[in-house]
Amino acid sequence: MRDPRTLYELAPDAEVPAGLPLVAGLTGFADAGGAVAQTTAYLRSTLETRVVAAFDTDELLDYRARRPIIMFEEDRLTDYRPPRLSLDLARDELGQQFLLLTGFEPDFQWERFCAAVLGLIEGLEVGSTTWLNSIPMPVPHTRAIGVTVSGNRSDLVEAMSVWRPTTQVPANALHLVEYRLQERGHPTTGFVLLVPHYLADAEYPAAAVAALEAISASTGRIFPTDALRExxxxxxxxxxxxxxxxxxxxxxxxxxxxxxxxxxxxxxxxxxxxxxxxxxxxxxxxxxxxxxxxxxxxxxxxxxx
Structure with missing residues (x-):
């Protein structure tokens, strides 16, 4: 495996206090209700953030499978926003700092990407890692959104996990990160939101609210949710x-x-x-x-x- 550290570029002023929680949400697979996409976009648009590490998109993204959007106006191209995958330093509503890993889920080099993330977690002395996922399930929209909790924080599993199956599931890149972090004994929590199956293809704002509540329970960080709740x-x-x-x-x-x-x-x-x-x-x-x-x-x- 090539050096995982060459998969990203650290910002020149990447000074991060030790012990911060890391929150991760990557888009591209099984994002029922748009929970991950909405949550990460909401956090990036409402909070103060600063890039700590930017990953190499050309190494990790299959452009032909997930083509980026370019703007065409009448007779010319006017705007191109390349896909991004980055680790940012953010502040919550109370000014408390945390790390935020957002962007596309890598199509390639999962082991190398996982090693890169684990290296950043170790090098930045991250205190805990929390990540989001969402899947469609036959549950009603008239009830609170439930979660399945994975990881090694038994307090959160006991308090919040409403469904604890034993089954095989298609993995995503953050499953692998969680698996490797558990092997190291790093405090790790994965939240899988159980979204009504008949709303899986819609942007369901309640799913984003539930995701932010789960992150708060895991990290102690507080987020503005009034707009999402409305x-x-x-x-x-x-x-x-x-x-x-x-x-x-x-x-x-x-x-x-x-x-x-x-x-x-x-x-x-x-x-x-x-x-x-x-x-x-x-x-x-x-x-x-x-x-x-x-x-x-x-x-x-x-x-x-």
Whole structure:
């Protein structure tokens, strides 16, 4: 393996206090409800940040699979914003510092990227690492978003993890980082938000709010969420209106509510994410419900035009 340190460039003034928490969220895979994208964009746009290390995009990104956007105006190209992946020093709403790793998930060189991140964590004497992920699950939007918690911080697992499966999942780059950090005994927490499957392809502001709450629980950092909460209320109000006008969707949401509530009350229901036989829904079933919901939304939009 080539030297992982050549995969990024440190800022000349990269002075970071020891012991800071690191928060990570990379986009590109299984970002249900746009939770990771919304959260990281919100943090970068609302907080004071300064680049500590910038990763080499040309080494890590498959441009043909995820083409960047360039602006064309009438007869000329006017703007190009290359994809970025960086580690930044940020301050929360109270001025408390933390490190923020955001950008695209690498397409290539996962082991080298992981080694680079671990080297930065060790060199900067990071106190703990927290990362975000989100997946679609058959849960209702009328209940608080739950999380599955991984890592070696048992206090957070016991307090917050509502679903603890034993299963195989497609990995992403931060799974590998967490796995390697656990091997080293570094305090590590992964939050997987369980987003309603019928909202997986939408930007669901409540998912970003839940993500920020999880980060606060793990790091003690405080973030401004008023704008996101207002967006979430408006979004849910629109969804409630659409569900109320469609009998099949109303039945779906009601069934999900009953299953969720029974599980949370500690009954014999195995999980809020399974059917009566204890089986999770198939990908085809989730896709069918999602397509039904989106078709209804499109019809409503057409009627209003």
């Amino acid at each position: 967006q979430a209320r408006e979004f849910v109000a629109r969804i409630d209106e659409q569900v109320a006008e469609n009998g099949e969707l109303a039945k779906l949401v009601h069934a999900l509510e009953e299953r969720h509530d029974a599980y949370m009350e500690g009954t014999t229901v195995r999980s809020p994410l399974t059917d009566e036989d204890g089986e999770p829904p198939s990908a085809d079933e989730i896709a069918a419900e999602l397509e039904k919901f989106l078709a209804f939304r499109r019809n409503r939009d057409d009627e209003r035009e």
